[in-house]
Every structure is written in C-alpha cells, then in structure tokens.
Amino acid sequence: MSSNTPSVARQQDEAVAAGNVSPQERLSIGAAFSPLYRQIKALILQSLDRGEWKPGEAIPSELDLAARFKVSQGTVRKAIDELAAENILLRRQGKGTFVTTHHEERVRFRFLRLCPDDGPQVGSDSHYLDCRRVRAPAEIARLLDVKTGDSLVQIRRRLSFSGKPTIIEDIWLPGALVKGLTYERLSDYKGPLYGLFETEFGVRMIRADEKIRAVAAGPAESSVLNLQEGTPLLQIERVSYTYGDRPVEVRRGHYCTANYHYLSNLN
Amino acid sequence: MSSNTPSVARQQDEAVAAGNVSPQERLSIGAAFSPLYRQIKALILQSLDRGEWKPGEAIPSELDLAARFKVSQGTVRKAIDELAAENILLRRQGKGTFVTTHHEERVRFRFLRLCPDDGPQVGSDSHYLDCRRVRAPAEIARLLDVKTGDSLVQIRRRLSFSGKPTIIEDIWLPGALVKGLTYERLSDYKGPLYGLFETEFGVRMIRADEKIRAVAAGPAESSVLNLQEGTPLLQIERVSYTYGDRPVEVRRGHYCTANYHYLSNLN
DNA sequence: TAGTGGTCTAGACCACATA
DNA sequence: ATGTGGTCTAGACCACTAG
Numbered sequence A, B: 001m002s003s004n005t006p007s008v009a010r011q012q013d014e015a016v017a018a019g020n021v022s023p024q025e026r027l028s029i030g031a032a033f034s035p036l037y038r039q040i041k042a043l044i045l046q047s048l049d050r051g052e053w054k055p056g057e058a059i060p061s062e063l064d065l066a067a068r069f070k071v072s073q074g075t076v077r078k079a080i081d082e083l084a085a086e087n088i089l090l091r092r093q094g095k096g097t098f099v100t101t102h103h104e105e106r107v108r109f110r111f112l113r114l115c116p117d118d119g120p121q122v123g124s125d126s127h128y129l130d131c132r133r134v135r136a137p138a139e140i141a142r143l144l145d146v147k148t149g150d151s152l153v154q155i156r157r158r159l160s161f162s163g164k165p166t167i168i169e170d171i172w173l174p175g176a177l178v179k180g181l182t183y184e185r186l187s188d189y190k191g192p193l194y195g196l197f198e199t200e201f202g203v204r205m206i207r208a209d210e211k212i213r214a215v216a217a218g219p220a221e222s223s224v225l226n227l228q229e230g231t232p233l234l235q236i237e238r239v240s241y242t243y244g245d246r247p248v249e250v251r252r253g254h255y256c257t258a259n260y261h262y263l264s265n266l267n
Numbered sequence C: 001t002a003g004t005g006g007t008c009t010a011g012a013c014c015a016c017a018t019a
Numbered sequence D: 001a002t003g004t005g006g007t008c009t010a011g012a013c014c015a016c017t018a019g
Helices: A011-018 A023-028 A036-049 A062-069 A073-085 A138-144 A183-188 A193-201 A219-225 B011-018 B023-028 B036-049 B062-069 B073-085 B138-144 B183-188 B193-201 B219-225
Strands: A089-092 A096-099 A114-116 A124-135 A151-161 A164-174 A207-216 A232-242 A246-255 A260-266 B089-092 B096-099 B114-116 B124-135 B151-161 B164-174 B207-216 B232-242 B246-255 B260-266
Touching: A036 A062, A036 A073, A062 A073, A073 A089, A124 A164, A124 A183, A138 A164, A138 A246, A164 A219, A207 B207, A232 B232, A260 B260, B036 B062, B036 B073, B062 B073, B073 B089, B124 B164, B124 B183, B138 B164, B138 B246, B164 B219, B183 B193
Parallel strands: none
Antiparallel strands: A089 A096, A114 A260, A124 A151, A151 A164, A164 A246, A207 A232, A207 B232, A207 B260, A232 A246, A232 B207, A260 B207, B089 B096, B114 B260, B124 B151, B151 B164, B164 B246, B207 B232, B232 B246
16 A cells, blocks of 8 residues: 555544543544544545545445545445535446546536426527626625635636527636636637636536526626627526535626526436 | 235245246346335335324334335345435434324425525515315416316415515415315415425425526516506416426415525526 | 434445347 | 455444333
C-alpha cells in the first residue's frame, strides 16, 4: 500500500485498544460517530476531488479498494452505493465503476429540467452573448462565499430549442477557478457548459439548488427572447456546488414557458 | 407461517430444480430477472397497499419479516433500504421501521416546495372555497387514467402564509376514492390535505410530478389572491401517485412568488 | 435487560462484459 | 477464461430505545 493512501482505523478498536476512552466516552467527548463505510466514502471523495480519477474514467475495482483501505468488499460497496446514489459515480455491471461526466447524452438533462409540452426531449443550442471579468456584486459574492469585489467571470448566453430562443441566463464563477476562459473559447465549444468546466478547468458540478419565481420580462429578456415586455417568465436562480459543498457557480436565468415546462419530481 | 404470506421462491433454485428450464433459458423465455430483495420489496408494498400496516404504525421487525418470507435478514434489509429511500418507510434505530404518514411536521414540506425568501419556513392556512362532484374533463381524465365524464370530486382552495393569500388551486380526485367527502368535512379539518386522504379514505400519496410554468394572473387568480390581473404567477400542475404508480390526484395551482420561491434540488 | 435497527466481515455464487 | 459488479447468506458485534 502506498504511503499516501492511509488505511482506515476502526474507531472502536483503536479507541478501546488505546485505552484512552471507552465507547461511551467517545460519544460524550463529541467525536461524532461515523461508520467505516462513511470514512471510506470520504476517502474516495478526496481522491476524486484531487483528480486521482477523472470524469469518465473507471475507479479501481471494489476488491482493489478493499485491499487499499484494508476493509472488506462489503464496506467499500456501501460507500460506493451512496456515491452512486448521489450520481457522483456510475456502476456498470461487468465493466467497473466510473466517475460520472457531464459529457454524456444520458446526463444532459440532469441539470436542465425544461421539457417540451409535447414531443420528445430535444437538444439545446447555446449562443454566447458575453464573457468578461467583473467585480463580485454583494449579492453574488454572498452566494459564492467570496468577498464583495472579488474577481468573477460573468457569462451571458441564450439557449434555443429547435431554433426558438427560450432561455437567457447570466452565469458567474470565481475568476480563479476558470483562468483563461474567453469569449472565443466559449463560442467555439460545442456541448454542455459543465462539460467544458470539467475538462478544461477541473471544476466538477455535483449538485445544485434552484429557486424559482414568476416575473415579467424586462427589456433585456424581451429583446433577446423576442418577446413582448411583461410576458411572464420563469426566473431561476441556481447555485451549483462541487465536492465538499463548495459553491462554485451562480446562474440567474429567465425561461420562456410558452411551449416548455419545468419538471420537478417530488418523492 | 400463515397461508396468506407466501414464501418467496428463489427463481434460480426453483427453475433448475424443477428441471424445466436452465438458467440460460430462464432469460431467453423473457422471465425478467428480479433479485430476491425486489420480490420481498414487492410483497411489502402489497401489504402496505392492502392496509396490513397503516401509516404511522411499525411494520414487523427485520428478523420477523425474514422468517415470514424465509430469507435472510440482509435480504429484508435491502428491500427496506429501498422503501426507506423512497420515503415510504421510515427507520428509527432502536425502535423499529414505521410507515410514513403525512401527519408529521417533519414531512409537511415534502410536497409543498414554496419557501419564504427570508425567514424560517412557516405553516400554511387552508381556506376551502368549493367542493363538488363534476364530470371529468378530457384533459384531467387522461392524467388520472379514467374515462372522460367519469365522476370526480373537485376542490378549490386558497392557501395563505402568515395571513397572506399566496396559492389558489383546483384539485381533482376520482369520486370513488373519496366517497363522502364534503365541503363541511374539509372546512372542519385541520392539517394537511394528504393527511385527511390518508386517514379518512385510505388513499396514500407516495410521489408526485409537477410541471411548472409562468403565466399571467386571470380574473379568478387576481380576485382570490388580491392581485392585479396580469401579475406573473407560477402555474403548477401536479399529478400525485399512490402505490403501483397509480395516479389518484391532479392539482392545478397558481402561486404568487412576490415573497416566496419554489425550491428545487438537482442531484 | 431485551429488542430494534446499523455495521462489518467472509465466503459462495450469479450476471454481465471482454478478451 | 477472467474480471467486474450484483446477490444472498450467516454470524458477530455496535448503537439506540424502552421497560
């Protein structure tokens, strides 16, 4: 086993064997109990975060990981089960376990919940309107957990479905995370934006929260989407997170829902 | 073991032992492979569906269920794991596994994703405006998987937060499912509507899909919510499902998002 | 103290993909 | 034929709750 892959100490054994604390004490001193498989999960997440296995690649087999961490295969399985449930890993029977990637038709609509009212799901065309450095407004800075005035990259784009302009959105990211991102680079790129962030900058979106409101189209929205001012639009504010729940992107979009709807599943 | 709780046959053993088909054939004849724990899950769902264990009650312990179905505890565990992940069952360490119920503060906002822009989540007050029998319009009938013209119950209500009218919605259910539901019964009832359906009519909502649009307030919305006509509102169409993915309720609501937003989590 | 769910292990075998 | 993930079992022990 290499020195940078620490074996996992069983808390119980270690604590009790060391004679320092009893199982009871372990709880009372505030050391949060965390089962072995969660520690394994955390270690796997660390490896993903530092890029040991890249999106699209396979991670080591369960038996390999079990040997590496000195636990049983079942414990590794349970750790991977949770990561797969969170769409961070993807299991493929007979082939291996893979790091999910935003370069996949299959996953294109995981973060884009707009569906046509009738007919099948259809791809979107991005048209980039702007890309520049800005100083973080207080409101955006708070969401990104950076200081007001810090350097951000701001992108404005228009999304069309079947040729019809449907979404206009502004996107902000910390400038340090996407150094070298230019308007040309965006315009030349084909595919999902999160795919570009992933491969070009090593920034991987894991999950996002969206706040949805109904608003009236203003001048910007009406001209870009070719609508009358005052047309009701969905305003969607998204905060996207990478590993460790670190916020790395804010979007504010306006969606025309004349022929499309936002789909939400309640479980 | 009682006669109405069949033991689960291991497909492999049964088929091979019977000498009819080989494991290879089993697949080719189209008998879909389903692991044991999914068969157990289906049996538990059947018991829930026919009311053997009611919302709020505990189901038998894992060891009891294992004995009943003649499988190992681990297999029962995996079946229950999935049901717990779907919010159908709720595990409480040391106490047992319980059937989830809509009578719980904890679960009040599982199906109501409207949050105040600032401040803590707050309860809602229902004011019932109407409750009557109607013939199913084609559009609603299709969603409920019944025939156009079938008898439905239609409910109209207004929801207020902190005294401010915020939501108006129409609700349709198959009349046969909620026999005896009257306006008085609704008005006297305190608590979530799904709680009433659950305890009074044995209709339990398991999950729901919502389609969201932005629309302009019409006459009905503006008068009930005390808004100007044309104010942008969220229009939310919900279809709720009970066991076996049977649709049992359609809602069409209009939400004022001046001080609230709809929260959606993308994973 | 007894009963419940939660964790961890070891081993056997099945299903699937690939060479 | 080999290696991967998927299922199932049996047993030991831990964590939590309640009588």
